[in-house]
Amino acid sequence: MIFPLEVLFGQLLVGAILLGGLYSLVTIGLALIFGVMRILNIAHGEFIIFGAYTAYWITSLMGVDPLLAIVLAIPVSAFLGYIVNRLLIRGVTKSFDAPIVSSFGLLLIMQASMLIAWTGDPRSIVTPFTAESIHVGPVLLPIIRLIAFAVSITILTLLYIFLSKTYLGRAIRAISQDSESAATLGIPVQKIQTFTFVLSTVLAGISGGLVALLLSFQPTFGPEFLLKSFVVLALAGVGNIPGVIAGGLILGIGESYGSFFLGSGLRNVVAYAMLIILLLARPRGLFGGRAVREV
């Protein structure tokens, strides 16, 4: 088979990059919690789906613009994040695996609750421009994907500035380096961890809202997003926003080309294969620092 170059490097690549930007945003919540609190939040995908539903209901019940609905959904995600952190996460953070297990429990709770509340019917948010595209030369750019990409990259850039320039951002980074030393420097570790958890759930919620604009979703779709986030996290290494963006793009490209050449059924296999090879070759991520031997 011969594929025209403009398909291979035009439409496919653009689509892959647009998708990849969203994957970066999908991951950043998981990466933040993992970096700052050393917690692998298995229920991460459920927060994304919850964000998707919240935006969906706000826009369909109140009739507001879908993008505004995503903004209005922020306090809801933040509240949920606060409650979850308060009840489930705080106090079980001593070992790395107790939080993993309790977040597994959380996954069950959230998935079951969403199934009970909203059934398993697939939903999606339809906007006035859902079917619209812009032509740039031979390439079609779906407006909705462009918006999702632009929003994702903007949020990640703002987050990067926040983490590197503000006092609070620096404190978060200090904790992710070494929480005990940070505590001796007078940084209120627990408060900042709470803040980070809430911030992460908000970011997951926003990415869920964007997902709802692009795809149809169901309560059981959470783990799929969790695994995608794992891949990006493994590519990025811990505590590295440019790495997360690059990781998201690589995943988007790998998936798009993978499903183009191997068939869409193997789309996820490509992602997981990338992840496993990476973990073995570069345990600290493609863009993460060199492994330090801990004695």
Added chain:
Amino acid sequence: MKAGAILAAVAVAILLSIPIIAAGNNFVITLGFIFSVYIILALAWNIVGGYTGMLNLGHAAFFGVGAYTLALSTGAGIHPYIGVMAGGLAAVGLGLLMSPLLRLRGDYFAIGTLSLAEAIKVAVLNIHAYGIRVTSYEGLGRVENYYFVSAVLVAVGATTYLLQRSRLKLALVSIRENEVLANASGINPLKYRVIALLLSGVFTGIAGGIYGYNLLYIPAEHVFSIEWTIIPLFMVLIGGRGTLTGPLIGSFIYLGIYYVLQFTLTEISLLAFGLVVVLIIKFMPQGVIETLFIRTLRIKRVSII
């Protein structure tokens, strides 16, 4: 010691007499079969997750590979029980494939194994979207399968008991506690972790095989489902890791709560179950053995196997 031996003998006697007591009641035998499969999985998961402390989230892959091997080998006309054992062997092969992941730190190992299991599931689903039917073999029905699974259960229990008293356990636990120090004591961490993973795999693969044969139909979606990882993991963590009694007690608590909720709160049983799990981890993060037996009842640690 004496009490333990008597208890074990009673347990085995009950296990083996269930088909006689049930007298052909299929429901009881099936329930006994499923419970035994879960307990095998919990004890097998515990060898890696408990003794070496590596959180294997890809355990379901062993189970699925076992069931799948059974399906393929009976399709090729091989005796089903030989196919079941072949399933164990295939799981060992998978374990070898997985073993490079054992070099990773705990949380990355969790990510890697979870993804590997999902990748295998998706790949298999891509080939056999609707599962494989298995033909039943003359004279090997529900009761025979029950005895087979009981034998596997006794074997994994005995293995754990022997492990508990072996140098292997010393090596595994010392690596779990402090890898650098263990290495300085002349212990090669990777070697012992691989041994543990293969032991865990062989029993899980056999369990997957006999489960598949008992079901006579092997849908990839089901046998590779993550529940074959999560349920054993919950059982072990509820009971207590790195012991023989911990996973056993955890299994009974888990199955008890699960089935009670299932019969009483059918609609919201999963939700309630998630809550129970979260509460148990919150209030007994080290499991029932540590919290109840050692701290509250003050049973001596060494007398717990």
Added chain:
Amino acid sequence: MLDTAAIEVENVSITFDGVRALDRCTLRVEKGESLGIIGPNGSGKTTLLNVINGYYRPEDGRVMIFGRRIDGLPPHRISRMGVGRVFQVTNVFKNMTVLENIMAQGVWMKERKNLRSRALEIMDLVGLPRNLKDELAGNVSGGQQKLVDIARALLPQPEILMLDEPVAGIHPIIKEKIIEVVDRLRRDGKTLMVVSHDIPSILRMVDRLAFMNAGSILMVGDPDEVRRSSKVVEAYLGV
């Protein structure tokens, strides 16, 4: 070879981030001798032990154990040649019992039997009460953890034992015990290297004393002579 020393370090140098941690360091420890090493912080004492144990590979020079060259061998090979080490920081497997901690050192040993009884004997030897054997190592006192650490190093019956600050920050009663144990090992003819800042204690554990500064051994000799030397006094006072 009659005159083979237990440990020979010849002109060993090693650099970390541009800092010369060992600078043509030369030292000879005779069989059955107990040698103490003193010197200011950062003079390279621990680095020297780490080179002998194989944790660092020297850039220059050579290290021999009983006449066999060992620099470049991995730590577990050197450990299995009979060189034990007790680290400055107390290291125990916290969630294993005291007895299991000691037995873990013997996992790789050829002989299968008697591991347990040998571990119990070692407990007696270092003065760990037998009723502690089933306690979790993380639950016994800091001094007792140090004894567990020493006991573990002794399980394979090493001919050479290196102790880095064995009594620093240890409760006086346990400190006495540790000094007694080391002294008994000395009288049993083991070769020992002891690094310590605690001069009164080290004098009770060693036959000879070496003084180290800026990565080299400046003086070796009779303990009293070394500690009264003007060089040593100067280095400590920073004159």
